[in-house]
Amino acid sequence: MGNLALNLAATVANTPEAPALRLGDLTLDYAAVDAATARVAGLLRARGIGPGDVVGISLPNVPAFAICYYGVLRAGGIVVPLNPLLKERELAFHLEDAGAKVLFAWEDVADTARAGAAETGAEPVIVPADGLDELLAHVEPAWEHAERHDDDTAVILYTSGTTGKPKGAELTHANLAANCEVVASTLLNLSPRDVVLGALPLFHVFGQTFALNTVIKVGALLTLVPRFDPAVVLEVLERDRVTVFEGVPTMYTALLHHPGAATYDVSGLRLCVSGGAAMPVEVMRGFEESFGCTVLEGYGLSETSPVVSFNLPDRERKAGSIGVPVPGVKMRLVDDAGEDVEEGEVGEIAIRGHNVMKGYWGNPSATAAAIPDGWFRTGDLARRDTDGYYFIVDRKKDLVIRGGYNVYPREIEEVLYEHTDVAEVAVIGVPDARLGEEVCAVVALKPGGTATADDLTEFAKLRVAAYKYPRYVVLVDALPKGATGKILKREITVPSDIGRAR
Structure with a gap:
């Protein structure tokens, strides 16, 4: 596979005029997105950024996030997606730890971005609220895609353990490409005709894989919501005839209990996906009745790209379960010694597969502790029923x-x-x-x-x-x-x- 950005190149070659990204009245087709990523790559090259260099992205769910993300990958860089709500001290830690050389930051957080970057030597590039056009207007595009190997790091996602400083999970091009393929084909059965709602933060692995990367891969449309608001989401579901909605349980609760929910036409929905936390069974049932749509739950972590298990569309859906391992991924329940627990007993989920991270950035001891024997230890405790479905029962971590x-x-x-x-x-x-x-x-x-x-x-x-x-x-x-x-x-x-x- 090589560079993950080649997914965008393949889609552009097939359907350049198909709509790719939408925000309000703005719609960008795949050719426009591709051209903009080439200019981002050119901007980075002009600043001396090349393969293996680290670039931070601190942007909300706007088209510029996707363009910067794929522009960095195109240039061969490593993306560090950051929550734009981070304060100066938090931002500075992430930039310093990752060794970021450039930071793309949203205009609304420009002061924080400049202050955090100044502490680390990263160069801030402020993205205007009206988009990248002015910033990229005079940049020479870099059309080529930097050669990357499957095991090269594509993205560093920071995840804080219950002890010590946040750790950067290194996800490779192969990790993300394989997980993206599983999501697009096995879990969502996504096609170019689909419209996916982008309400999950794109700086988070759930939104990145399920929304951004899968949409780009299949040539579908991602319609963006910068900040979750149930009224806005309902309007977009109706306006764009959204077919796939992805969210965390609190989003489903907010939509279900919104006083005007019944007045919106959401009949375009064919599938909903929930993750991030266990969805209350009553919320799931209520949402499915009100919205006429199946909700499938899954499980994953930043360290696993993220999808580990899922209630697969062609199998029985068990409410309250995180489903079964997805293709290419194995799960075990182990005790503290790493031995399999007895059938029906509670154990810690351990994972092996194409989705497991390369390691923690610059932290070999943490990597060895998390993956002592080739199996990633999640810190989550679960039981498995006789059909092979997993049920989370508790967290070892105090998350x-x-x-x-x-x-x-x-x-x-x-x-x-x-x-x-x-x-x-x-x-x-x-x-x-x-x-x-x-x-x-x-x-x-x-x-x-x-x-x-x-x-x-x-x-x-x-x-x-x-x-x-x-x-x-x-x-x-x-x-x-x-x-x-x-x-x-x-x-x-x-x-x-x-x-x-x-």
Whole structure:
């Protein structure tokens, strides 16, 4: 296969005038997207960027994201997709760790981008809100595609463990191409006639593989929504006769409960895909009844490109299950020693296949810990039924999934520990009817400390992205600990009113 960007080249050769990307009144055909990616590659080449160089992309769901993404790949570069909501300190860490030389950043976050880039030596390229035309107008296009090998890194996706700094999962051209093929053909049965809604963030692996890369591969249309709003999504579903909707469970809940949902014509929908967190069975049933469309759930991680398992369209769909392994991927349930657990027992999901990352960028020890024997350890605990369907039962990691976004407690704890009044802190997830989970910080203050819960919320809010900061802060005298002094999160109790939106 080589360079993943060759998927775009193949589609352009077949259907240059087919619509590729849509945002509001703007529609770009494949020839226009291809030409723009050649100019992005030319812009990068003029800045000395070549094969193997790292380029950050901090953009929302706009056509410029897709164009920059494929432009970087065309030039042979490595893409580091970044959430545009990241604050300066977070952005600087990612750019520094990846060794990014250039950062494409959205005009709305230009100040943060410039400040974060200045700390690392990366060159910021600000993308205007009205698109790339002006920026690329006088750039000499680079039409060729840099030669890349299957095992060369294409994308670095940062995923934070529950300990230490975020780690960059290296996904190769072969990882992404193979997973894209499985999604397009086996899972979605996608064709050039399909219209896919791009509401999932493209900087996240779910949106990248299921929306961007599969659409480009088959020559379908990706209609973009920069920020999820149920009313806007319903309008786009009707306007563009969307056939495939992909989202996290909170998106389905919001659409299902939107007061005007029944007034929109969404009869074009043929398939919906849910991932990112377990979808409540009642939400699934309600959505299918109201929208007349099947919802299929799957499972994956940044480290696995992402798809591992899925409720396949031609097999029984089991509500609450993450399905069966997709073609080319193997799953096992193992104990702490890496041995298979007994049938019916709970074990940690271990994965092997074309989708498993090359490793963690510049972090061989973390790679060895995650893939000790050729099987990637997910940290997720599951059971398998007699039909081979997997059911997630718990997470070994203390991950909080808030509205489909991963929030890693250790990161928030470290920020709160910077407050001069904080002695101890534990960040946990608490149930939330709208978002699935909400972030809660349980804090013990130092003697004489006067910080209030609101003070600590504001302190964190200024230092981390908006979806991460704790909406709840509970002040306690001390946190429960084990014999070694380790804080025991499982023994933390919070007031019964926590979990109602603040």
